[in-house]
Amino acid sequence: MNVLRRSLCAAGLHSGPWSHPGARCESTRVCTGCGRNDEVVQHTWGAFAYLAPDRCEQMRRCTRCGTTQTRTQHVWGPWLYANTEFDAPQIHRCRRCHETEKTRYTLR
Ligand SMILES: [Zn+2]
Numbered sequence: 001m002n003v004l005r006r007s008l009c010a011a012g013l014h015s016g017p018w019s020h021p022g023a024r025c026e027s028t029r030v031c032t033g034c035g036r037n038d039e040v041v042q043h044t045w046g047a048f049a050y051l052a053p054d055r056c057e058q059m060r061r062c063t064r065c066g067t068t069q070t071r072t073q074h075v076w077g078p079w080l081y082a083n084t085e086f087d088a089p090q091i092h093r094c095r096r097c098h099e100t101e102k103t104r105y106t107l108r
C-alpha cells in the first residue's frame with residue numbers, strides 16, 4: 001500500500017468503486033487501500049403528496065425501493081389577533097386541518 005493512499009485513508013478519504021446492488025438503494029464499497037466497508041443510502045424520491053384532503057400529512061415514496069417518508073405541511077392562514085387586549089397573542093389557523101398555532105405575546 002502506498003503512503004499517499006494510507007494517509008488519505010487516515011483522513012477518511014477512502015477509494016474504490018461503489019456497488020449498486022439491484023433494487024435496493026444502498027451502495028457499498030470496500031476501500032482498495034485499507035479494506036474498510038462503507039455504505040451510503042441514496043433514495044430516488046418521488047414528489048410529496050397529501051394523504052387526505054383534510055389532513056396535513058404528506059408522504060413520498062422512493063421509486064426504486066418503495067421506502068416511504070412522511071412530513072407534516074400545514075397551509076397556514078394569515079396571523080390574526082386572538083382578542084383586542086394590548087398584548088393579545090396572534091393566532092393562525094391551518095386551512096386544511098384547522099389546527100391553530102399562536103404566539104406567546106405580540107411584539108407591538
Ligand atoms: Zn481506506
Ligand SMILES: [Zn+2]
Binds near residue numbers: 044
Ligand atoms: Zn430507496
Ligand SMILES: [Zn+2]
Binds near residue numbers: 055073099
Ligand atoms: Zn394543517
